Amino acid sequence: MEMYSKLKKDGFIRQRQDNYFSMRAVSTAGYFTSSQLQTILNVADTYGQGYVHITSRQSVAIPFIHLDNTEKAKRMLNEGGVEVGxxxxxxxxxxxxxxxxxxxxxLVDTFELASKIETRYNNRELPNKINVGVAGCPNNCVRVQQNDIGIKGGVVPHWTADKCNYCGACAKVCRAGAITVDSINKSWTIEADKCVNCGRCIKNCRRAAIAGDIGYIIILNGSVTLPIIFNVDEVLNAMDSVIEFFVSNAKHGERFRVVFERDFDINNISAKA
Ligand code: SF4
Ligand code: SF4
Ligand code: SF4
Structure with missing residues (x-):
């Protein structure tokens, strides 16, 4: 059993076939260079069965590595600059x-943020695993709310009266119905609580009358959204608070969701160092 648990920590999961393991090569934010991919394929050809499986978390699994070849396969991956997860x-x-x-x-550099998160929490043991997802904007193509901690880029719009001709284009493109423009009475209003921070109004204003502050929106457990944060260091500080909350409240082996739904208090989360 001890051997299996060491192999698991080294990125090898036991298969149903005796003495065979599926090995996991991890990406940062879904990126592999062509040379890393070539290395992965070489490992699959040399030690596996010539194919890989793309996982739901943007990793690559290489199945059918025999127990006798685990060290060699791992070395080949590492020498090709691929991290074993x-x-x-x-x-x-x-x-x-x-x-x-x-x-x-x-709106935001997802690779930069993902790299910083991975460096910060690299190999830190927790009561159970925590999944993190990052989307570059509120379109949220990677559905960050399906992660324990989801982060989306967002923008807070600011309007400048002098530049505005009350054409109403911003209101038309706002899918959240947050902007109201009255071209007769020359008024422009925004309902901040309706705004989903997408930035469409900014992009569609031909007079540059709307500017924006770009930031990060953190969603915990797919259910609680924190106020937008405007720099990466504060995002990481907020994540530290969330992880400390998890470590302090989890009973052995509990998943984040269970602990969150039982013990979470938003007052314990801070973006300040
Ligand atoms: S549109 Fe989708 S892929 Fe593009 S930044 Fe936004 S979430 Fe990412
Ligand atoms: S699109 Fe620009 S100019 Fe037109 S109403 Fe909106 S803010 Fe004003
Ligand atoms: S940022 Fe998006 S949701 Fe907010 S007001 Fe502009 S268009 Fe509407």
């Missing part, structure tokens, strides 16, 4: 979309 009670590899490096709608 530990299975267990950790902050798992962060799932993310491509964010503002690629996506025209992206």
């Amino acid at each position: 530990a299975y267990g009670a950790y902050v798992g590899a962060v799932s993310a979309c491509q964010g503002n490096r690629v996506c025209p709608s992206g």
Whole structure:
């Protein structure tokens, strides 16, 4: 049993076939370089059965590694610059979309944030695993609310009266119905509680009358949304609070969701260091 638990920590999960393991290569935010992918394929060809399985958390599983080859397969992956993902009670590899490096709608750099999260909590043992997802904007293509901790890029719009001609384009594109423009009486209003921080009004104003502060929206357990935070360090501080809450309240082996639903108090979460 001790051997299996060490193998699990090393990224190998036991298969139903005796002495065979599925090995996990992890990405940061879903990125692999072409050379890393080549290494993964080489391992699959050399030690597996020539195929891989893409996991739901943006990792690559290489099945059918024989017990006798686990060390060799791991070495080949590491030498090709691929990280082997530990299975267990950790902050798992962060799932993310491509964010503002690629996506025209992206507001934040998902790769940068995912890398910082992984570095910060690397191999820290927890009562159970915590899943984290990051989306570059409120379109939320990676459905961050399905994670224990979800983070979305968002923007808070600010309007400048001098530049506005009350054309109403911003109100038309706002799917949340948060903006009201009265072109006759020359008034522009926003209902902040309706705004979902998508930034469409900013992009569609031809007079640059709306600017925005870009930030991060944290969603805990898919159910509690924290006020938008405007810098990465404060996002990480808030995550520290969430993780300390989990560590302090979890009974051995409890999942985050169970602890959250029983003990969570938003007053214990702070973005300040
Ligand atoms: S969540 Fe936003 S940034 Fe990410 S892929 Fe979807 S539209 Fe692009
Ligand atoms: S789109 Fe720009 S100019 Fe037109 S009403 Fe909105 S803020 Fe004013
Ligand atoms: S940011 Fe999006 S939701 Fe908020 S007012 Fe602008 S268009 Fe509407």
